[in-house]
Amino acid sequence: xxxxxxxxxxxxxxxxxxxxxxxxxxxxxxxxxxxxxxxxxxxxxxxxxxxxxxxxxxxxxxxxxxxxxxxxxxxxxxxxxxxxxxxxxxxxxxxxxxxxxxxxxxxxxxxxxxxxxxxxxxxxxxxxxxxxxxxxxxxxxxxxxxxxxxxxxxxxxxxxxxxxxxxxxxxxxxxxxxxxxxxxxxxxxxxxxxxxxxxxxxxxxxxxxxxxxxxxxxxxxxxxxxxxxxxxxxxxxxxxxxxxxxxxxxxxxxxxxxxxxx
Amino acid sequence: xxxxxxxxxxxxxxxxxxxxxxxxxxxxxxxxxxxxxxxxxxxxxxxxxxxxxxxxxxxxxxxxxxxxxxxxxxxxxxxxxxxxxxxxxxxxxxxxxxxxxxxxxxxxxxxxxxxxxxxxxxxxxxxxxxxxxxxxxxxxxxxxxxxxxxxxxxxxxxxxxxxxxxxxxxxxxxxxxxxxxxxxxxxxxxxxxxxxxxxxxxxxxxxxxxxxxxxxxxxxxxxxxxxxxxxxxxxxxxxxxxxxxxxxxxxxxxxxxx
Numbered sequence: 001x002x003x004x005x006x007x008x009x010x011x012x013x014x015x016x017x018x019x020x021x022x023x024x025x026x027x028x029x030x031x032x033x034x035x036x037x038x039x040x041x042x043x044x045x046x047x048x049x050x051x052x053x054x055x056x057x058x059x060x061x062x063x064x065x066x067x068x069x070x071x072x073x074x075x076x077x078x079x080x081x082x083x084x085x086x087x088x089x090x091x092x093x094x095x096x097x098x099x100x101x102x103x104x105x106x107x108x109x110x111x112x113x114x115x116x117x118x119x120x121x122x123x124x125x126x127x128x129x130x131x132x133x134x135x136x137x138x139x140x141x142x143x144x145x146x147x148x149x150x151x152x153x154x155x156x157x158x159x160x161x162x163x164x165x166x167x168x169x170x171x172x173x174x175x176x177x178x179x180x181x182x183x184x185x186x187x188x189x190x191x192x193x194x195x196x197x198x199x200x201x202x203x204x205x206x207x208x209x210x211x212x213x214x215x216x217x218x219x220x221x222x223x224x225x226x227x228x229x230x231x232x233x234x235x236x237x238x239x240x241x242x243x244x245x246x247x248x249x250x251x252x253x254x255x256x257x258x259x260x261x262x
Numbered sequence: 263x264x265x266x267x268x269x270x271x272x273x274x275x276x277x278x279x280x281x282x283x284x285x286x287x288x289x290x291x292x293x294x295x296x297x298x299x300x301x302x303x304x305x306x307x308x309x310x311x312x313x314x315x316x317x318x319x320x321x322x323x324x325x326x327x328x329x330x331x332x333x334x335x336x337x338x339x340x341x342x343x344x345x346x347x348x349x350x351x352x353x354x355x356x357x358x359x360x361x362x363x364x365x366x367x368x369x370x371x372x373x374x375x376x377x378x379x380x381x382x383x384x385x386x387x388x389x390x391x392x393x394x395x396x397x398x399x400x401x402x403x404x405x406x407x408x409x410x411x412x413x414x415x416x417x418x419x420x421x422x423x424x425x426x427x428x429x430x431x432x433x434x435x436x437x438x439x440x441x442x443x444x445x446x447x448x449x450x451x452x453x454x455x456x457x458x459x460x461x462x463x464x465x466x467x468x469x470x471x472x473x474x475x476x477x478x479x480x481x482x483x484x485x486x487x488x489x490x491x492x493x494x495x496x497x498x499x500x501x502x503x504x505x506x507x508x509x510x511x512x513x514x515x516x517x518x519x520x
Contacts, residue, residue, distance in 0.1 A: 152347035159314050159340040160362035160414065170361055174352040251352040251394055258396045 039221045044228065047221040052229060056210070061229075064207040067123060068195045071130025075187060079135050080180060083142020084172065093143065104140060108133030108190060109197050121202035129198040134187035141183025145176030178252050181245050188241055192234050207233075263450045264290040264313070264418050268322035271308050282308040284475035286322070290418070295444050295451040297461035300471030301512055306454045309476065310422045313452070314340045326418065339411035343423040345403040349395040349410075355382070356391040359410045381413035382406075384443060401432035405439070412443060418450045425460070434492050437464055441490060458512070462486075462504045463495060470508055472515040480511050 023041070030040045052061070086093050086100075112129050119125040149172055157167050173180075199208030207230060214223035246253070269286040272279060282305040290296055300306055311317035313324050315334040324331040326338060342348040349358050356378055363374045382388060385405040395403050404424055411419055421440070425433045437460060444451050455461050461468045465484050472479040484504060486495060495501055 150347050152342055152344050153350065155311075155316055156340075156342065156348045156350075158316060159334045159338070160365070161334055161336060162362070162365055166361075166365055170353070171350065174350070177352075251396075254394060255351045255396045 036218070036220055039224065043221045044224040048225040048228065051222045051225050060205050060207055060210045061233075063123075063205050064195055064199065065233075067126045067198075067206070068130060068191055071127045071195070072134055072187065072191045074127065074131040075134030075191070076138055076184060078131070079138025079183065079187070080142050083139045083180070084146055084168065084176075086139075087143040087146025087176070088172070093147070100136070100140060100143075104136040108194055112198060112201050116202065126195070126198040126203070126206075130191050130194045133194045134191045137186035137190065138180070138183040141179045141186075142176060145179025146172055148179070149175040178249055181249060185238075185241060185245070188237060189234070192230075192237065196230065263292040263294070263327065264452065265325040266313065266322070267325070269309070269312060269319050269324065270321040271305070271312055271317065272320040281475040283312070283319075285477050286471075288469055288478055288481070290450055290452060292417075292450055293448050294467065295441075295453065295465055296467045296469060297465035298452065298454045298469050298471060299456065299458055299461040299508060299512075300476065301473055301516060302456050303474060304471050305474045305476040306456070306471065307422055309471075310340070310420055310452075310454055314338060314420055316340075337417035339414045339416035339419050341404075341407050341411050341419070341421040341424045343426050345400065345407045345424075345427070346395075348407055349403060351394060351396050353394075354391070355387065355393050355395060355398075355406050358395065358406060359413050362410065362414050377413045377415070378409075381409040384412060384446065385409045385439060399432070401428045401436060404428060404436060408436075408439065408443065412447060412449070416449060418452065419444075421451065421453045423455055424453075426456070433460075438492065440464060445488075458505055458508045459496070462501055462508065463490060463492075468504070468508060470511045470515075479515055480508075482507065 027041045030038060031042060033040050086096055108129070111132055115125055115128050115132070119128050153171060153175060157171050162170065195206075196208035196211075199206035200212050203209040207226065211223055211226040211230070214220070214226060266286055266288050269283055270281070271283040272281045274280075286309060298306060298309070308317065312319045313331070315324070315331045315338070318332070326335050329335070350361070353361065359378045359381060360374060363369060363377060378391075382391060385408050387402065387405055387409060390398060390402065390406075395406060398406070407424070425436050428436065440451070440453065441464060443449070453461070453464055455464075462484055468482045468484055469478050470480045470482070471477070482504060486498060486500060486504075
C-alpha cells in the first residue's frame, strides 16, 4: 500500500514540475515589466481575486458554463443518436459519408456569422454554435465505433435471439463506447473554444465577452486574469471528463491492460 | 432432433464462386453427442452457421424438431471458438450468462437467478460471478461461454471447435466437462473439431467430413463405454483403432483432392 502511495506521489510531482517551472519563468521574466500590455504575473494574480468576485461569477462565468453545458449535451445526444442510426445502416452511411466529411472539414467558427443571421444574437445562437461544432467529432466517432463492432459478438447476439433494443443497449452502445468517448473528448475542447468565440461576436455577458470588454477598456491585468481563468476552466473540465470516462470505460482499460500483460 | 438434408453453401462474390459445402445429409437423435471432424478449411464453420440459422444455405434444409431453420431458433445455443470475442467484456461473468435469459419475458427473476447459479456451478465457476471475462484464463472464459449456453436451456448445443485455442491440459478438463454436462442435462450436442482424438474421446458417433467442397465421408459409431476418462479411454485399443481409421479417411480425402 505504501509503495502505491509513493508511486502516486511521485507521478503527481512529475506532473506538477513543468507547470511550476513555467509559472516560475513567467513570474521572473515579467516581474520588472513596465509594458502595460504584458504586466507582471504578480499584478495579474493580484487582480484575479477582486476581478472574479461573486458578482462576476454569476454574471459571466455561470452563463458561459450553462451555454457550454446545454450546447455540449445537445451535440452529445444528437451525435450519438444519429451516429447509431448511420453506423447501423450501411446504405445510409455510404450516402452520407462524403457530406459528413465535408461538413466536419468546415472550421466551426466560420459558421458563427451565418448562424447569427438565422438565430439572432441571443443565447439560442450561442447554443447552436457550440452544438454545431461539437456534433461532428461525436457523430463521426460513433459511426466508426458502431461499424467496428466485432462480428463474433454480433453473431452471439443473433444466435441468442437478442431483440433489436437489447442488442443496441447491451452490445452496440457498450462496444462503441470507447470510440464515442474519444469523440466526446474532442468535442469538449471544441465546445470551450466555441463558447468563447460566440461570446466575443455578440454578447452582453459571458467569459468571452468579459475578456474582450477588459481589453477594449484597457483593463489589461484583468484581461490576463480572464485568460488564466479560461485555462483553469478547461483544465478542470478535462479532469472531470477523465473521471467520468475512467468510470464508464473501466472494463475497457482493464481489458487493454490484460491484453498487454499476456 | 436435428436433421440436415442436402445442405449446400456457395459463396459468390467478385467473379469468384466458392463452394464451401457441397451436399451434406445427416441426422442427430435426441440426446445424442455427435462429433464432426474434418480437415482444416473444410467448411466446418460454414456448416455450423447454417445449422444455427446465422447463414442461409444455398440449397437444402436444416430441420430442428421438424421445423425448418431460417433464423436462429429458440432451442439452440452456440459455443464459439473465439471465447474472447463471444463474451462481452463490459459485462461481468454473471451478466454475460444472464443476458440471453433476460430476453425470455415469461421467465421470472427468481428462475433466472437459479439458472445462472446452477450453470456456473455446473462448469465449476462458483466463485467467479463478479469477475470480468478478461480477468479469467482462456479455459475459464470458455467455461463461462458454456455456462451461458446451458443456462439458455437449449435442446441442441452446437460447439464450434471450442477448445482449439486453449492449452492441452485445460483442453482435457474441458472435454470431460462437456461429457459431464451432456450426461447431466440430456441435451443433444454437436461438437465440431479438427482434432481426431478429441472427436473419438467425446462422441457417441463421429461424422468424418471430406475436404471442401464438403460431403460426409463416413459415419462411425464410437462404441466405447459411456464412462470415459482421459487415461484409460485413450489407452483403449479400440480408441486407437478408431483414431487410425478416421486418420486414414481424412488422409484419403486430402489425397483425393490433390
